[in-house]
Amino acid sequence: MPGALPSGEPVPATGPVPPGTPAGEHGFGVYAHVPFCASRCGYCDFNTYTPDEAGRDGYVDQVLAELRRAASVVTPRRVDTVFVGGGTPTLLAPSELGRILAEIDRTWGLADGAEITTEANPESVDPSSLRELRAAGFTRISLGMQSAAPHVLKVLERRHTPGRAVSAALEARDAGFDHVNLDLIYGTPGERPEDFAASLDAVVAAGVDHVSAYALIVEDGTRLATAMRKGVLPYPDDDVAADRYLAAERALTAAGFSWYEVSNWARDDAARCRHNLLYWAGGDWWGLGPGAHSHVGGVRWWNVRHPSAYARAVADGWPAVGRETLTADERHTEDVMLRVRLRDGLPLEHLDEAGRKEALRQAEAGLLDPAKLEAGRVVLTLRGRLLADGVVRDLLTAT
């Protein structure tokens, strides 16, 4: 079951933002959502549908229709990043994904050296499809590996073998991708410390330049949540998650990675995901496809979720169903919430007097880097990264 959309105000018939809205002053991104998966993993609440749940016919054309409509209201100078996510984008043929890219290029123009990512499931790519994706213009690929332990993959209800993810990563490098990422999930019931250590060894051995490691989140409405409620599986343990995180930090750092966001590690600055950084820095982007979210100049909106509703909507209008115009307060909350998680941190002057005092207190408590604070940046320590939500909360509620 996909998670719910936020509730916001209705979207005017003239579109989520008025024509001529300035966009992309600090870079512009395009996200394209591909809401299809071969089957749904037990923990997943993303907006994605199996073949019984939604058809894929005409999908790319619908996305292109939305894109043309988008071009009538925003005209960024150029597109700096593209991210095709899912779902499983690679359930579509590389040529189909290529059509989306080509149309983005024709519409707004892709910048030189643009970062163009697609997500992929390990079992849905092979050396030839990877070469085709590369040829279509993709420069970066993000593969969902999750774990190197077969019994963990089984609990997660993943369809691939552990080895497949590593091979896919190697094949992607051979195909000429500049950047390759592997996603890991830690803290799955049944995962032992040595299982996660093996997962870390595997991603390092795969030679990727980027790793995302996420703590397993039990989302309402998922099969995983049901199993836990019924006591079939134990709930994840925060202390275990903390141990895993520290293990990830240790292993990845030793292998030459460094963290740049709480859940993300990169081999060097060039390997950081620029598209995600744009999200976290409050940049502008247009999200295409069912359930996709967009942000332009302080207005956030989101599209109707189901692919068939989306198809109907784009046929003669806007697929956006809700939006919000951020208040100064909300912008501030987002700014603190997102930037504190980055290695580059939050400029201290973004905080008010009380927030700055609180930051000092947190540095004393070992949660913020005192030297960086001295230099005017709010940057988490390793311990602070594990308690980042508390840090954000305290910075925002300090009086």
Next chain:
Amino acid sequence: METACAPIRILFPTERNAVPPTLDPGSHPGATAPERIRNFCIIAHIDHGKSTLADRMLQLTEVVDARQMRAQYLDRMDIERERGITIKSQAVRMPWQVREGERAGEPFVLNMIDTPGHVDFTYEVSRSLAACEGAVLLVDAAQGIEAQTLANLYLALENDLHIIPVLNKIDLPAAQPEKYAEELAHLIGCEPEDCLKVSGKTGEGVPHLLDEIVRQFSPPVGDAGAPARAMIFDSVYDVYRGVVTYIRVIDGKIEARERIKMMSTGAVHELLEIGVISPEPVKGTGLGVGEVGYLITGVKDVRQSRVGDTVTINSRPAAESLGGYKDPKPMVYSGLYPIDGSEYPLLRDALDKLKLNDAALNYEPETSAALGFGFRCGFLGLLHLEIIRERLEREFNLDLISTAPNVVYRVELEDGSEATVTNPSEYPTGKIAKVYEPVVRATVLTPNDYVGAVMELCQGRRGQLKGMDYLSSDRVELRYTLPLAEIIYDFFDQLKSRTKGYASLDYEPTGEQESDLVKVDILLHGEAVDAFSAIVHKEKAYNYGVTIAAKLRGLIPRQQFEVPIQAAIGSRIIARETIRAIRKDVLAKCYGGDITRKRKLIEKQKEGKKRMKMVGRVEVPQEAFIAALSTSDAPADTKGKK
């Protein structure tokens, strides 16, 4: 919010309110000969059917017609209706034409008072008794005599009232009227045949009961020519009318448009309205000897129209006032705090308003380091506490925390000084010579089979057996002296569960005793949390400490540092638990572009944080205080068998 404090939904229509024809013409208020009046109340153990019987009387006497009728008509407050119990006494004037016997056909006026049965409201019963010549003692024919049957009977006898014993609910298949008639007759010293048998549900036997009320109860006596004297037996605040004062005239006559005088203060008031309740207010021209009714003077505070005071006429005042009532003394105390500290002024206003209606409610501002600004409130008992709390929350929209109820202690210090402690955190720190705690005389009525279980319970609660009587072959009355503190903590629940619900309890304060008491403090990260301090018997201190510490450990979320929870007597630690430091508090999942969802999560957490109270550096959620302070004893359960 104004209407919020009008719990009594009596409507006071004005001019258009003529005396209804059913209030037979010969007996206008103010013009009724005392010989034609009978004043009585219905008393019983909780739930034995007083209000239901009152319903049948209202119908039979035609003061309420079928269309307006609803079950327990006189339970007017929402809270009474929801809980199915009477909290406030209600007096109603009803005409009755005797149906059978020598006086068949003669018209009479009956003033009936329906009273509460719960032990917390015994005070209401005693006030009502003082306005009557007779009492209908009702006993559930399926239950027999219970603790408040005895307590209320003794109260009525102390007031010199004539008693008509009545067995109710004879329609029930489980009813054993013969058996309990025997019991009841034995108790009051009459013949079993003297016990009337009725069903408040079907109405069977009720006309005969009304005839007997006329026959057996004596009419009020008073000096019609003397200066007026009327006893205030209730005083209620109504948002629209101000204070409505209920009186029973003893001598003389109080007439509309006269100025009245309160004899205790000498205060003189304009009389705006006088009348009777039947069962809605009916405006009249006056009230004469023996009559029961209401008056309105326009005062806004019930304290200016005090229960127990005597009303006279200013132009021809009486020389001597009638004997008053003793003010009810609070038995238990609890701190009430608004969860949102900014609601403190609202809480104060709300208490002021409730106090207008409830002389038994006491409160004084207090501050708690843990809970902020609030009030230390005195109550008649746990049900009273719970009801006040619920009304504050419901009628005034307040969210409250209440601290664990405690009794009043008297502490003698070695330096000869003395302190009265209504809040455990104010327990003196100096060298203590002696501590005294209030004790009660408790009466437990139980079937024979459970005597052992009851004794065991009472012994565990430091009780001293004072006597034991067989009320009948299988019903036993046990009399104990018990510390009040032992009764207010889950005693009733225990009693009910150990006797399968068959035992009943009544108690009354009898004084104090010296006891081996200590104050147990609960320390969170080294800081005492005043809200959890308790004064307990030495032998129970360890148990209390361990229980609360364990409870808190489960309720307080992990903090960024380790938090020890300790229970201490003075500087001696008697129990310890530890809340381990939280190690992970971060959402690590890819939300992609759905920043909105992420922000809403943080906003929710921010809200949650605002609801935290700081104890030193420890964040404690309100819920933890609430849960930790709630005892297993839910006073709501005092309905027992229901």
